[in-house]
Structure formats: structure tokens, C-alpha cells
Amino acid sequence: MRIDLSFGGKWLALAFKNTLRNRRRSLVTLAITATGTAAALLGGGFALWTYQSLAEMSARDTGHVIVAAPGQFDGTDSTPLAHGLDDAAALARKLLARPGVQRVLPRVQFTGMISNGDKSEIFVGTGVDANQEFLVKGPFLKRNEGELLDSVQPQDGPGVLIGSGMARSLNAHPGTSLTLLATTTAGSLNALDVRVTGVVSTGVAELDKRLIMVDLSTAQSLLATKRVNTLHVYLEERDATDTAAASLRHDFPKLEVRTWLDQAQMYTSVKGLYDRIFGFLGVIVMVIVVFSVTNALAMAVIERTREIGTLRAMGTTPGEITRLFTLEGLVLGSGGAILGMALAAGVAMSLLMFDVRMPPPPGRTSGYPLMVMVSAQMYLTAAFIAAFLSAVSSWLVSRAAARQPVVEALAHV
Numbered sequence: 001m002r003i004d005l006s007f008g009g010k011w012l013a014l015a016f017k018n019t020l021r022n023r024r025r026s027l028v029t030l031a032i033t034a035t036g037t038a039a040a041l042l043g044g045g046f047a048l049w050t051y052q053s054l055a056e057m058s059a060r061d062t063g064h065v066i067v068a069a070p071g072q073f074d075g076t077d078s079t080p081l082a083h084g085l086d087d088a089a090a091l092a093r094k095l096l097a098r099p100g101v102q103r104v105l106p107r108v109q110f111t112g113m114i115s116n117g118d119k120s121e122i123f124v125g126t127g128v129d130a131n132q133e134f135l136v137k138g139p140f141l142k143r144n145e146g147e148l149l150d151s152v153q154p155q156d157g158p159g160v161l162i163g164s165g166m167a168r169s170l171n172a173h174p175g176t177s178l179t180l181l182a183t184t185t186a187g188s189l190n191a192l193d194v195r196v197t198g199v200v201s202t203g204v205a206e207l208d209k210r211l212i213m214v215d216l217s218t219a220q221s222l223l224a225t226k227r228v229n230t231l232h233v234y235l236e237e238r239d240a241t242d243t244a245a246a247s248l249r250h251d252f253p254k255l256e257v258r259t260w261l262d263q264a265q266m267y268t269s270v271k272g273l274y275d276r277i278f279g280f281l282g283v284i285v286m287v288i289v290v291f292s293v294t295n296a297l298a299m300a301v302i303e304r305t306r307e308i309g310t311l312r313a314m315g316t317t318p319g320e321i322t323r324l325f326t327l328e329g330l331v332l333g334s335g336g337a338i339l340g341m342a343l344a345a346g347v348a349m350s351l352l353m354f355d356v357r358m359p360p361p362p363g364r365t366s367g368y369p370l371m372v373m374v375s376a377q378m379y380l381t382a383a384f385i386a387a388f389l390s391a392v393s394s395w396l397v398s399r400a401a402a403r404q405p406v407v408e409a410l411a412h413v
Contacts, residue, residue, distance in 0.1 A: 015327035018300070025296050026332065032292040033336020034343060036285040037386050041344035041379060043281050045372035047274045052373065054271070055238065057140050058264035063105065063232030064241045065248060066258045067095065072229060073256060080110055081185050084227030092231055100244060102236050103136065105129050106228040108219040112182030114162075114212060116170045123166065125180075125212040127219025127228075136234055142366075146174030146198030149215050158218040159197035163211030164365075167199045174198055180212075184224040192222045203366045286389060289336070293329050293390040294397055301325065301401045308401055318402040325398035326391050333390020337383040344379075348372040 019026045071083040085091065085106075092104040108127030113120050130149035134141065144164055152159035160180070162172060172178060176196045184190045194214065201208055220226060235244055241259050248257045261267070301308075308321055348371075356370040 011324065012327055012331075015324060016331050018324075018328050019331050022300070022303075025299060029292050029296040029332050030336045030339060033289050033333060033386060033390070034339035036289045036292075037337050037340025037382055038343040038347070040282045040285040041340065041382055042347060042372055043278045044378050044382075045344065045348060045374060046370075047278045048373040048375055048378070049371045050274060051267075051271055053368075054264070054267040055260075058267050059238055059241075059260045060136050060138055060140055062260045062263045063136075064235040064238055064260050065233040065245050066260075066263065067091070067231040067233060067248065067252070068229065068256045068258075070254070070256055073258065079185055079187050080183060080223050081108070081225050081227045081229060084108075084185075084225065084229055085231065086227060088228040088231060095231060095233055095248075098244075098247075100236050100240050101233055103132055103234040105132055105136070105232045105234070106216055107230055107232060108216060108223065108227075109229045110182050110219060110223055112180060112222075114166070114170070115179045115181070116172060116176065117179075119170060121166060121169055122210060123180075123212045124207075124210045125182075125214060125219065127214055127216045130215045133213075140202070142201045142203070144199045144201055146196065148198055149213065152197055152215070156195060158192060158194045158214065158221075160194040160218075161198050161200050161211075161213040162196060163208035164199055164201045165205060165209030166211060167196075169209065172196050172199075180214075180222055182222050184222075185227070186224060190222055190224060192218070194218070201365065203360075203364050205363060205365050208365070286385060289333070289386055290389050290393045293332055294393040296332065297325060297329050297394045297397045300328070301398050305401060305404070308404070312402075318399075321402035322395055322398050325402075326395045329394025329397075330387055330391040333387040334383070336390075337386035340386070341379050341383060344372075345374055348374050 067085075069083050069085050071077075074083075077083055088106050092106060095101060095104045106129060110125050110127070112123060112125065114123045115121075128149070130152065134148050134150065145167075149159055149161060160178065162170075162178075167173065170176075170178065174196055178194055178196060180192045180194055182190060200211070200213075202211065214222075216228070220228075233244070233248075235241060238260075241261070245257050245259050248255075311321060312318070351369075351371055357367045358370050360367045
């Protein structure tokens with residue numbers, strides 16, 4: 001008599017029933033596999049959410065695509081705007097007319113001194129389009145006091161936004177008069193009186209100590225120029241960045257074109273670090289899962305050695321015996337993975353309901369909400385890996401026992 005052990009539904013059901021023969025051991029194995037899978041998914045989901053948040057922050061800060069004159073990104077300007085863009089308004093209109101472009105914002109970068117009459121501080125300033133700049137910043141620029149630049153009336157004179165650290169240092173508040181001193185494009189010094197319209201915070205303490213923002217015309221007046229440093233192109237979809245950048249490089253070969261990713265040093269460094277950390281965590285979790293399933297199946301093989309001998313005596317081949325144990329491992333691994341996915345998804349949903357916040361990272365002044373992304377691709381990949389490794393470990397454990405001589409297997413005590 002020969003038993004036909006195939007991968008049919010009957011034998012999958014038999015493998016499932018075999019896992020119930022020692023329910024306590026199977027439950028422990030399922031719990032370890034589920035916990036490990038959930039830990040890996042939660043870690044990976046946190047990393048994915050962090051990547052998405054940093055990418056969004058970087059793209060909102062710089063725009064999806066940055067267009068500049070040749071040499072602008074080299075940092076070799078001997079005077080301000082030495083490599084600036086001429087007739088930026090006309091170029092901005094051309095860029096805005098392209099499909100998929102939502103906004104094109106000019107910016108002027110400059111540095112100098114800011115004074116309240118008694119004390120002076122070094123500033124890092126940006127001239128912006130007051131009507132649109134703060135629409136793209138979103139939650140990544142927090143207004144602490146006063147109003148933004150788009151509320152400034154012409155009769156009020158030039159306005160300035162300053163960082164919270166700068167405001168504390170100069171004891172400045174909305175309405176305070178300050179003086180900006182900077183080097184013009186011709187190399188001479190120029191001063192301009194401004195009025196504080198508001199105090200903002202980026203969440204980065206060192207940046208808030210030096211940050212100022214003025215209207216584009218105010219910056220150009222201070223630097224005595226009509227040029228701008230860069231044009232920042234905001235697209236409707238971030239995923240279209242590479243395509244848009246390639247198209248701009250083709251259509252404007254005399255200009256330098258970079259993407260937000262080229263400028264996002266923080267994003268690339270954090271992503272590289274997290275990839276290593278959570279990749280290592282995933283390896284550890286998978287090793288735990290493999291050892292758990294291996295231990296459970298090894299005990300089952302030892303306990304059922306005489307049963308294996310009986311099946312062999314009835315004509316069952318070693319390969320068919322191995323396949324049955326492999327299916328048992330697959331059932332345990334798949335069951336644990338499914339439970340782990342449910343557990344991870346439940347925790348992720350709970351974090352949406354409760355405001356759990358992380359402490360501020362080094363160098364920042366505010367914390368952030370703890371969130372975990374649920375990615376179908378990541379969940380399916382984790383489930384497949386857990387099931388596959390469980391099946392492989394079961395196959396390795398049962399292979400030697402299935403090849404034992406029938407007499408030895410039947411005589412096993």
C-alpha cells in the first residue's frame with residue numbers, strides 16, 4: 001500500500017490537523033512568529049512614515065525641482081547673486097505653463113547683520129514671494145507671533161519675519177523696528193530699515209537663531225539687483241519629479257536643474273541610517289521566527305519518529321514525508337504571519353486615534369506624532385518571507401528523519 005502525499009487540499013488539511021496535536025507548542029510558535037512579524041512591520045512602517053514625512057518636508061522647503069543659472073550650486077559666488085538668474089519672471093511664466101506644474105516661486109538668498117540699535121546678530125535671509133511662499137510651507141513653518149509677510153501693506157514699509165531664536169536674542173516682537181545690513185551685488189554695503197511683522201519657528205533651534213524672511217522686492221532692494229538665485233518648481237505630484245527634471249534639462253540645456261532629493265541631505269542621511277537599523281531588526285526577527293518554527297517541528301519529528309517509520313513501511317517515500325512536515329511549517333509560519341499583520345495593523349490604527357508624541361530629535365525644538373504606515377507591499381512581503389522561511393526550516397529538520405531506515409524508525413523510543 002502506498003499513500004499519495006500531494007500538495008492537495010486534503011494534505012494541507014492534514015498538516016493543519018497535525019499542528020493541533022500539540023496545541024500548546026503550536027500556540028507558542030504562533031505567538032512568537034506573530035510577535036516577531038508585528039515588530040518587523042511596525043518598525044518598517046515607522047521607517048516608511050519617517051521617509052514620507054522627511055520627503056514631504058524637503059519637497060515643501062525646496063520645491064520638487066530647482067532651476068538656477070550655471071554655477072549657482074557650486075557655492076563660488078564672490079558677490080551676492082554673481083550666478084543669479086536674469087529676467088526670472090519671464091522664465092517663471094514659461095515654467096508655470098508646463099503640464100503638471102502647480103507653482104513657480106523665486107527666491108533670493110543673502111546674509112548680513114540685523115540690529116535693533118543696541119545689539120546685532122548675523123542672519124541668513126531669504127527673499128520670497130509673500131503671496132505664495134507660505135502656502136507651500138504648510139505645517140513645517142509655525143507662526144508664533146504676529147502675521148506673515150502677505151499681510152504687509154505698502155504704507156507700512158518693508159516687513160520682516162524672524163526666527164524665534166532671533167526674536168529672543170534681539171528682544172523683538174511684531175512692530176519692532178530693525179535694520180538690515182548686507183553686501184550688494186556690486187560689493188558695497190547697504191542698509192534697510194524694516195518692521196517685524198511676525199515671529200516663526202522651523203523647529204530647528206540653530207536655524208531659528210539666524211532665520212529672517214523678507215518680500216522678494218525688499219531683498220532685491222537691499223542687494224541692489226533684479227536677479228534671483230533660484231526658481232523653485234512645485235509639481236502636482238511628487239512622483240513626477242524625475243520626469244519633470246529630465247524634461248527641463250532637455251528644454252533648458254543652459255540652466256542647472258536639480259531635484260528636491262539632490263538638496264535633501266537630511267532625508268538621505270536619515271534614510272540610510274534607518275535602512276540599516278530596521279534592516280538589521282528585520283533579520284533578527286526572521287532568525288527568531290526560523291528558530292521558533294524549527295524547534296517546534298524538530299520536537300514534532302522526534303515525537304513522531306515511529307509514525308514516520310509506519311508510513312515508510314506502508315510505502316510512503318521520504319520525499320512525501322518531508323513534504324508533509326514542510327506543509328506543517330508553512331501552516332505555522334503563515335498563521336503567525338497573518339496574526340502578526342493583524343496585530344501590526346491594529347497598533348497602527350490605534351496610533352491614529354490616540355495622540356502619541358515622540359520627543360524632539362537632536363537639534364530640534366518640538367516633538368512629532370508617532371505614526372506607522374500600513375503598506376500592502378511590505379505586509380505581503382513580510383508574510384511571504386515568514387511563510388517561506390518556516391517551510392524551508394521545516395524541510396531541513398524533517399529531511400534526516402524521513403530518510404531513516406524503517407527498522408530504526410519503528411524501534412525508536
